[in-house]
Amino acid sequence: MIELARRAVEATVGAGAGAAEAYASEDAGREVRAHGGAVESLTAATRRGIGVRAWIGQRAGYAYGTDLSDAGIRELAARAAETARIADEDEFAGPPELPVRLSPDMRGESAPELRDPSIGEWSSRDVAALALRIEEAALAADRRVAAVEQAVYADSVERVAIASSTGVEAEYERTSCYGYTQALAEGEGARETGLGFGLGRGPAALDPVRIGAEAAARATEMIGAGKPSSRGCPVVLDATVAASFVALIGRALGADAVQRGRSPFAGLAGEVVADDAFVVHDDGLDPEGSSSAPVDGEGIPRRRLALIENGALRTFLYDTYTARRAGTASTGSASRGGYRSQPSVGASNLIVASGELDLDGLLAQAGDGVLVTDVAGLHSGVNPVTGVFSVGASGLAIRGGETAEPLREFTIASDLVSMLKAVRAAGSAARWVPFGGSVRTPPLLIGEMTVAGS
Amino acid sequence: MSPLIEPEVAERVLRRALAGGGEFAEVFCERGAGLTLAIDESRIESVQSGASAGAGVRVLSGGTTYFAHVDGLDPDDLERAAGEAAAALHAESAEPRPLRAEAVVPQPIELRPAEVAAQRKADLLRELDARGRAAGPEISELTASYAEVRREIAVANSDGLLSGDDRTRVRIGVQAVARREGEVQTGAETLGGHRGFELLEDDAGEIAEAAAGKALTLLDAGPAPAGSMPVVIGGGFGGVLFHEMTGHGLEADHVQKGASVYVGKLGSQVAQPLLTAYDDGRMPNEWGSDSIDDEGTPTQKTMAIEEGRLVSFLYDRLTAARDGVAPTGNGRRESFRHLPVPRMTNTYIAPGDAEPEAMIAEVERGFYAASFAGGQVDPATGDFVFGVSEGYLIEGGRVTRPCRGATLIGNCLEALLAIDAVGSDFEMKTGVCGKAGQKVPVGTGQGHVRVRAMTVGGTEV
Numbered sequence: 001m002i003e004l005a006r007r008a009v010e011a012t013v014g015a016g017a018g019a020a021e022a023y024a025s026e027d028a029g030r031e032v033r034a035h036g037g038a039v040e041s042l043t044a045a046t047r048r049g050i051g052v053r054a055w056i057g058q059r060a061g062y063a064y065g066t067d068l069s070d071a072g073i074r075e076l077a078a079r080a081a082e083t084a085r086i087a088d089e090d091e092f093a094g095p096p097e098l099p100v101r102l103s104p105d106m107r108g109e110s111a112p113e114l115r116d117p118s119i120g121e122w123s124s125r126d127v128a129a130l131a132l133r134i135e136e137a138a139l140a141a142d143r144r145v146a147a148v149e150q151a152v153y154a155d156s157v158e159r160v161a162i163a164s165s166t167g168v169e170a171e172y173e174r175t176s177c178y179g180y181t182q183a184l185a186e187g188e189g190a191r192e193t194g195l196g197f198g199l200g201r202g203p204a205a206l207d208p209v210r211i212g213a214e215a216a217a218r219a220t221e222m223i224g225a226g227k228p229s230s231r232g233c234p235v236v237l238d239a240t241v242a243a244s245f246v247a248l249i250g251r252a253l254g255a256d257a258v259q260r261g262r263s264p265f266a267g268l269a270g271e272v273v274a275d276d277a278f279v280v281h282d283d284g285l286d287p288e289g290s291s292s293a294p295v296d297g298e299g300i301p302r303r304r305l306a307l308i309e310n311g312a313l314r315t316f317l318y319d320t321y322t323a324r325r326a327g328t329a330s331t332g333s334a335s336r337g338g339y340r341s342q343p344s345v346g347a348s349n350l351i352v353a354s355g356e357l358d359l360d361g362l363l364a365q366a367g368d369g370v371l372v373t374d375v376a377g378l379h380s381g382v383n384p385v386t387g388v389f390s391v392g393a394s395g396l397a398i399r400g401g402e403t404a405e406p407l408r409e410f411t412i413a414s415d416l417v418s419m420l421k422a423v424r425a426a427g428s429a430a431r432w433v434p435f436g437g438s439v440r441t442p443p444l445l446i447g448e449m450t451v452a453g454s
Numbered sequence: 455m456s457p458l459i460e461p462e463v464a465e466r467v468l469r470r471a472l473a474g475g476g477e478f479a480e481v482f483c484e485r486g487a488g489l490t491l492a493i494d495e496s497r498i499e500s501v502q503s504g505a506s507a508g509a510g511v512r513v514l515s516g517g518t519t520y521f522a523h524v525d526g527l528d529p530d531d532l533e534r535a536a537g538e539a540a541a542a543l544h545a546e547s548a549e550p551r552p553l554r555a556e557a558v559v560p561q562p563i564e565l566r567p568a569e570v571a572a573q574r575k576a577d578l579l580r581e582l583d584a585r586g587r588a589a590g591p592e593i594s595e596l597t598a599s600y601a602e603v604r605r606e607i608a609v610a611n612s613d614g615l616l617s618g619d620d621r622t623r624v625r626i627g628v629q630a631v632a633r634r635e636g637e638v639q640t641g642a643e644t645l646g647g648h649r650g651f652e653l654l655e656d657d658a659g660e661i662a663e664a665a666a667g668k669a670l671t672l673l674d675a676g677p678a679p680a681g682s683m684p685v686v687i688g689g690g691f692g693g694v695l696f697h698e699m700t701g702h703g704l705e706a707d708h709v710q711k712g713a714s715v716y717v718g719k720l721g722s723q724v725a726q727p728l729l730t731a732y733d734d735g736r737m738p739n740e741w742g743s744d745s746i747d748d749e750g751t752p753t754q755k756t757m758a759i760e761e762g763r764l765v766s767f768l769y770d771r772l773t774a775a776r777d778g779v780a781p782t783g784n785g786r787r788e789s790f791r792h793l794p795v796p797r798m799t800n801t802y803i804a805p806g807d808a809e810p811e812a813m814i815a816e817v818e819r820g821f822y823a824a825s826f827a828g829g830q831v832d833p834a835t836g837d838f839v840f841g842v843s844e845g846y847l848i849e850g851g852r853v854t855r856p857c858r859g860a861t862l863i864g865n866c867l868e869a870l871l872a873i874d875a876v877g878s879d880f881e882m883k884t885g886v887c888g889k890a891g892q893k894v895p896v897g898t899g900q901g902h903v904r905v906r907a908m909t910v911g912g913t914e915v
Binding site: 046385390450 | 489491494495497498499500501502503504505506507508517518519520521522523524525526538539541542572573575576594595631638639640678680681682708711712713715791793826827828829830832834835837838839840841843858859860861863864865909910911912
């Protein structure tokens with residue numbers, strides 16, 4: 001892999017670029033979808049490709065391709081150089097440079113193990129059985145579960161290599177897998193859905209019974225749901241919902257959005273942006289994190305960063321470009337969707353610190369309010385510039401410190417900074433959630449939010 | 455350009471795919487090339503050129519789909535994919551039917567984007583930037599993007615079908631930010647089509663003014679109301695309402711799994727008689743149009759709701775066979791790396807006879823959602839949510855002040871029945887729809903539509 005990346009860098013410099021960087025990746029993956037006690041589909045796939053950044057003076061361009069023959073690489077290199085010529089000059093554009101003095105932590109020596117080699121020992125028959133067990137578990141958990149929409153298992157073995165004409169060289173391999181199911185429950189003349197999921201480095205990390213039971217519980221607890229009355233009240237976000245918001249906060253902490261004035265956190269470095277109860281780190285080296293890697297998308301070593309601590313905004317996330325623009329160093333926060341996308345600033349794994357109270361404790365502290373177990377419309381209901389949001393929600397009423405009747409068809413509204421300042425407590429039971437980013441968070445109690453229902 | 459797959463190769467691949475048995479096999483080949491660029495801070499950046507080629511092979515056997523995909527279109531790559539797809543099958547081999555090539559007329563493209571100089575595209579973005587910023591000194595930031603993509607596809611299956619399509623799409627988008635004291639507002643607009651660069655030769659700069667105009671208008675916004683009230687929805691991208699509320703629930707895979715609120719509703723009255731709606735993959739040069747779907751079925755105009763009565767679901771081959779009906783040309787896939795599933799093409803509510811002004815004049819207190827940022831639905835429960843990007847209060851029959859941060863929320867069956875006026879105006883807009891991890895271009899359209907009562911989720915209780 002690294003050979004291929006080096007070849008692409010050479011070809012791009014040969015095509016007239018002053019500097020070049022190549023990101024090559026290859027992954028082999030499987031996916032099983034089960035429904036009605038049978039395997040609905042079984043997919044086996046390999047994916048290979050390479051993406052090249054080219055710099056000509058202060059101009060930057062990008063090209064990707066899947067033809068890895070010599071002719072294919074030459075054509076790709078020519079396209080990359082051509083795109084650079086189209087771009088305007090930007091004084092901060094330039095290839096990544098490795099930090100001159102590397103601490104042991106930054107040399108990648110403390111890089112975590114990201115592979116579960118046992119993944120290869122599970123045949124497609126084995127993983128199909130796992131998907132079927134997830135469905136069975138959802139159906140067995142509660143008589144009111146009428147069906148599952150589907151139960152899914154997927155895994156991948158991924159290899160990445162990054163090389164640049166400025167001396168960056170990195171290569172790593174990681175495995176990952178996940179399982180989920182959407183249960184359909186029926187009762188009181190209506191149909192309800194509930195999602196259960198799990199993730200890990202290998203299939204042994206997945207507990208099919210737990211995934212199925214979670215889906216069943218989430219679907220059945222919604223039977224008979226009504227609308228809450230519109231009001232401001234305490235809100236408990238369960239871990240999956242909290243994770244969706246934390247992912248949005250991670251995006252808003254990217255220096256790119258901040259420098260271009262398009263983040264609610266712009267101008268707030270060092271300021272109080274949250275209650276002390278909310279602490280979040282970005283940790284690209286967490287052995288359990290699905291976005292973990294020894295280096296970021298530009299080959300710069302990853303590390304653990306305090307983002308919000310003691311209520312204060314400690315740092316933004318920087319890649320090479322935004323760091324240069326701010327006159328600081330990259331935090332190893334270039335993230336990459338694969339060879340088909342250019343690197344951009346992004347969080348790796350966002351880790352929210354856990355507190356003392358379990359869910360019952362949070363509910364007791366809330367007293368009267370709403371426990372939100374699902375949100376919808378995050379991509380359209382949040383203004384990324386201002387952080388103002390209003391999103392669809394469902395969950396359970398909280399009365400007298402305990403959960404009461406199910407609630408649906410309401411919205412919760414606030415803005416990201418006000419919400420963080422209104423955090424009253426973080427729960428004790430954190431979990432990994434893969435929606436919209438890799439996040440590990442406990443449930444959060446928010447002092448007040450606007451709930452709009454009937 | 456060479457053909458994506460020679461008929462002899464296709465036959466060999468299909469035979470290989472059926473070597474271990476199976477009722478149906480298909481090979482889908484694709485070659486794609488695209489260019490995107492953006493302007494931000496008045497500087498051309500993020501220039502990206504992409505090229506990919508690959509194939510997906512699927513085999514259907516006993517209710518299970520076996521699927522494999524590979525990068526590359528060499529006969530060896532294709533046979534490898536066929537071998538992987540068939541790896542789990544060990545029955546007696548089946549014989550594919552001889553291939554018969556279908557004649558397909560792709561959508562007409564006058565000016566191939568790849569033949570237009572890159573500088574012209576960069577200049578177009580500079581024009582968008584200048585026009586948007588000229589709309590007012592309060593426009594503080596503007597980003598605009600240009601994207602072109604050409605996808606050639608070929609599909610061959612064991613029923614003897616051999617077909618293909620050549621698809622070119624272009625799309626531009628503008629997002630403007632306006633600031634006044636502490637207030638920050640955004641406005642966005644897009645223009646796109648299954649069309650060549652000629653789409654942008656008229657007055658493409660107009661969308662920059664429209665986006666900037668929205669942001670400027672919203673600077674005067676107050677908080678959005680919270681609660682149930684009559685809602686008038688604007689034309690064009692307002693059609694995302696029907697897309698989410700009804701379109702997804704009509705996709706036959708959801709229906710057959712019992713995961714749609716429209717299960718058992720075929721033939722029933724689901725809306726007032728004033729509402730008729732279509733899914734139409736044949737609208738010339740429209741964003742969601744293709745000449746064939748990604749299984750080779752010609753696209754068609756499907757009436758989904760006729761005067762309030764549900765008359766058809768949307769099918770791909772697999773779901774159509776299960777229901778014993780003909781596929782409706784809705785088998786779509788994001789790329790050769792994905793299995794086809796029933797998807798919308800261009801969905802719209804047909805124009806009615808109400809005048810938009812009159813619709814609003816009849817509302818004493820309500821909400822005017824002129825445009826949406828997007829929406830989401832759970833087809834199984836019918837619960838939906840829409841983010842409003844441009845909303846206003848209606849007071850005393852008149853549109854008064856703009857509102858910030860509103861969301862509409864409700865349930866499909868109730869809201870669809872509650873549509874009590876459909877406007878005579880009509881407009882189509884472009885969208886990108888996500889389902890089962892796949893994104894496809896879709897068109898949405900309608901004139902102004904009024905919903906008798908809907909929950910507006912703002913902050914003003």
